[in-house]
Amino acid sequence: MTEAPQTPIIAVDKVDLVRSGKLLLDQVSMAVRPGEHWALIGPNGAGKSxxxxxxxxxxxxxxxxxxVLGGRLGRTDIRELRAHIGHVNPRHDIRTALTGREAVLTGATGSIELPPRWSPTPEQEQRADRLIATLGVDALRDDVWPTLSQxxxxxxxIARALMPLPRLLLLDEPATGLDVAAREQLLSSIDRLRSEHPGLATILVTHHLEELPATTTHAMLLRGGQVVAAGEADDVLTTKLVTACFDQPIAIERRDGRWGARAASVTP
Ligand SMILES: Nc1ncnc2c1ncn2[C@@H]1O[C@H](COP(=O)(O)OP(=O)(O)OP(=O)(O)O)[C@@H](O)[C@H]1O
Incomplete structure (x- = not known):
């Protein structure tokens, strides 16, 4: 008996995006299934965001x-859809002295600050504490936002984005600006998260292959709004295809699950 194929969490079919008369995405297609972890890679202005x-x-x-999640954009209430998508935006702007744990709890209300007179249920508190442990920031849960590092x-x-139990997590350049230790801690946290939530699908945007967690399963290379290649990570993150995507000779290697990129010597 053949297994029924899993319904995609995301199905993008021959999409164009035009803004201010400019073609930002040109015939882009993509299917993301539960448990898949995609990397979206390309030079500045490629169309990743x-x-x-x-x-x-x-x-x-x-x-x-x-x-997205079975709802077609244009026919579904996108606010309702967004409630099921965890979106980690590095520009998330907390201006008060929320503790790390309170910031995570705002994921239950979808707000930036804790709403007045709102208090979390015991289940929400337990979930926040579990996620804080998974992301490895237990010791900092009572530290206030202005004192936390990037x-x-x-x-x-990331823990905040997971509070509403999303089936899809979007990570927009999560390692930008981190030192090497912080980056490695973040990537280990993402790997742990993926193993603890096997049905979760994720898409991570980056310019840097060194910032890809070892659990990355699939990749898409974008250039000038067009797909250069998409599919299983090992088929896509190759010297030939990454070189074409960045229009620069780049040698790719994968060691212990992680990717590395360096300038390739050009043979005359
Ligand atoms: N609203 C808009 N109107 C016109 N052009 C836009 C608009 N939004 C984005 N662009 C342009 O579209 C192109 C793709 O932008 P996008 O932010 O998706 O790229 P990106 O791959 O995420 O880039 P980066 O790596 O620099 O963040 C860029 O040239 C950008 O200037």
Whole structure:
């Protein structure tokens, strides 16, 4: 007996995105299934954030279809869809002295600050504490936001995004600005998270292959709004395809699950 194929969490079909008369995405297609962890890679201006905003139900395509969690954009209430998508935005702006744990709890209300007179249920508190442990920031849970480092905030924000039990987690350049130790802690946390939530699908945007967790299963290379390659990570993250994507000779190697990139020597 053959197994029924898993319904995609995201189905993007021949999408164009036009803004201010400019074609930002050109015939892009993508299918993401439960348990898949995608890397979205490409040079500056390639269209990575634009694609993330479509699958995050933030904006609609100009042409083509986007379905997220079974709801087709344009036919579904996108606010309702967004409630099931965890979106980790490095520009998340907390201006008060919330503790790390309180920041995570705001994920239950979808707000930036804790709403007045709101208190979490015991289940919400337990969930926040479990996620804080998974992301490895237990010891910092009572520290206030202004005193946390960028890497520590990043891990609290991932825990926050997971509070509503999303089936899809979008990570927009989560390692930007982190030192090597903070980056490695973040990547280990993402690996742990993925193993503890096997049905979760994730998409991680980055310019740097060194910032990919070892649990990355799939990759898409974008350039000038077009897909250069998409599929299983080992088939896509190759010297030939990454060189074509960045228009620069780049040698790719994978060691102990992690990727590395360096300038390739060009043979005359
Ligand atoms: N609303 C808009 N109107 C016109 N052009 C836009 C708009 N939004 C984005 N762009 C342009 O579209 C292109 C793709 O932008 P996008 O932010 O998706 O790229 P990116 O791959 O995420 O880039 P980066 O790595 O620099 O963050 C860029 O050239 C950008 O200037």
């Amino acid at each position: 634009s694609l993330l905003s479509l699958v995050g139900a933030v904006q609609h395509p100009t042409r083509g279809d986007v379905s 890497g520590e905030r990043g891990r609290f924000l």
